[in-house]
Amino acid sequence: MRRRLTLVTVVAIGVAVALLTATFWLLLRGWLRHDADVLLASHARSAAALVAVDAGRLVLEETPGDEAIEPGMWLFDPEASPVVRPPVDRSLDTAAAALASSGPATRVIGQVELRSLPVQDGSRHVGTVVVALSLAPYVHSERLAVGAAIVLDVVILIGAAVLVRRVVGSALRPVAEMTARARDWGAHDPDQRFGLGPPHDEITGLAATLDGLLTRLAASLRHEALVTSQIAHELKTPLARMRTSAEASARYDTRAESLRAALEGVLAEVDQLTGVIETLLKAPGGTATMEGADLTEVAARLRRTATAEHPRVRMSLHGAARPALCDPALAERILAPVVDNALRHARSAVTLRIDQAEPAAARTDATRVTITDDGTGFTPDEVDAVFEPGYRGAASTGDGAGLGLPLARRLARLAGGDVLVLPGPGGRVVVTLPVLPDT
Template identity: 30%
Template sequence: MPVTGAAPSRERGLSLQAKLALSYAGFLIVAGIALFVVGFLLLRYVPDGNLYRPTGEYVPNRGDLIDVFVKYAWWAMAGLIVIGLIGGWVLAGLVLRPLGRIADAARRVRDGRFDQRVALPGRRDELTDLADALDTMLDRVEHTIAEERRFAANASHELRTPHAIIRTMVEVGQADPTGRDVDVLLQRIGSTNDRAIATTEALLTLARVGRGGLSIEAIDLAALASVALEDVQAEAEARSIRGQVSLPSVEVTANRALIGQLAANLLHNAIVHNEPGGWVRLTVTPGDRWAALTVENSGPVLDPAVAATLTEPFVRGAGRTRTESGHQGAGLGLAIVASIVRAHDGALEVTARPEGGLLVHVVLPR
């Protein structure tokens, strides 16, 4: 039974270089035969019989010319065969050299070296198009595999903590049956489990965005931002956070669900990592080829170097692991935003405000 994914077993045949060399030689032979036939047709117009010039000098007739023509035609045909085979072999080798480079790169990728690229130099032709398409495919494969590995590593790392906490709480409750408070224990287990569920959902979103293949359409960026703002309105009012909004209508070409989640993540972060009585400023800026979404908020002062790393998974700034409102994040909100922006070929800038808080600037193609 053949192994799934294994290369099929094939009998060795003529190489492509040999086939091309034979085809070049065959073309020259056909061209030689055509010239041979044309020569014979032309010799038909030479008179037959003994011919003499007026001076009495003998002139070759048709039969004489045919004998000489056939003799040297066979030598010329043999030369064409040799030139066709040798020259065809050399020319085919030069033409097919890029294919060997592509095949070598494909074999190394098959062996697990996903960082291998063809990087074929030269002007654009069919072979460079093939090499560029393969390099693009390898970029996507390497990126997808890296995302999957990062997802597995992040999931195993981040989900270990809530599971360990639940296990510890259960063991403590079992060790002291008389002194345990079942309601408090269940409440803590439920909160920890909710955190694990939220982290898992964020990780799944991060992996889905990283795989690419998004369906895009023309959407109103301001309308999606308005919906996200309405969703966090109650949370903002509970913490007395003021909102400043400027949302002119502008269309972008993007995935509706992901851009909605991007706006929701930015506004949610701006509120939960804010200070009571603070403010959040939401702005949409239209441009000729780009549209910008900016979320700025007050809050604790952050180190600019730390702010630049907040888009990495599970990176939390100082004081942002648990906020005054009791929110404990997984450190994936801005990581998901960064992945969504990359998937749409946009740009993301996260800056720490000198007065405190963050300024997040997202640029998307229109």
């Protein structure tokens, strides 16, 4: 990252410097060419001012400073025949003669620029002067300036590369440190946070993002631990029954009939365990199914089981409603912990009432199951606390791990419903599930 940023920045600076240098060179060249043209035009006018006609012949007047003009001056008569010619190369002579016959013009030969200017005597054309100016000093100045600019460009690029590398390294160092710390925290201590406050720049924005990722990671780890605890809680009771039955048969039952009955009980518990595991494994995948659960039948099964396990508690079932949009096994897993909780806290009676939920109690059409017992009930402070994993209220009997209601709510919400606790004398829990659409 650092190398790429440095390279991109240096390339961008190099392109900008190259464009500036090219622009400077073009401007300098234009300025020097303009100066040369101005100077050459001045020489041409000065040379034309020295031309005079004497007895029908062109002559040069003798004035101070002629020596500076004549070495680079040609004088041609109207027929373009040379009258005055400096000692120069034949190529310059040929070019000067061509300019004399073509009127006012400019031509560059090598590093020499020639300019022609007609000479007038009143309104009569009496000849043409051609002057020459060496461009070598201008070319030398141009090359010297461009060379110095290129050297300066190289120095700028080297300095920019060093400076950009240091600046980029300094800017990315906190990012690298934060990445390393976040990696270490994610592996060993996900509860650590950077805590730089609201983001106001890129670094604090990255810190806030990493804090969010660590928070979600910690929540995921807690959720994983919660799911493990909930599954263990669901499997605990059937395993205890299997062990009790097996131990009783091994110690006391020697008759084949008793042993057979114990084994049948173990098989029933194994079937129940299998159903629990399959339900819990299927629940996280969602409940997008058109299969309907008749909550009356589910409640009836739970009632039969409760009658055998809690003979002291009278359990009644009332009402009916449309089938719920939920897998029947999942619906049983939702209701079972709630019913079991009511049976453990009831003094003598538990009532299950199934009806259609009121519009204010559900966002959509829903089936409602209200489980009521004649126990102590829930206090207003326990309405939300009972859904915290491991919470056991003041009226707890000492049985259970405090995970039944949290599991029931989680599964109900996966199905699009909910589980609510109502405070007051006598325990009351309301389970709502969406109804199966009419076909």
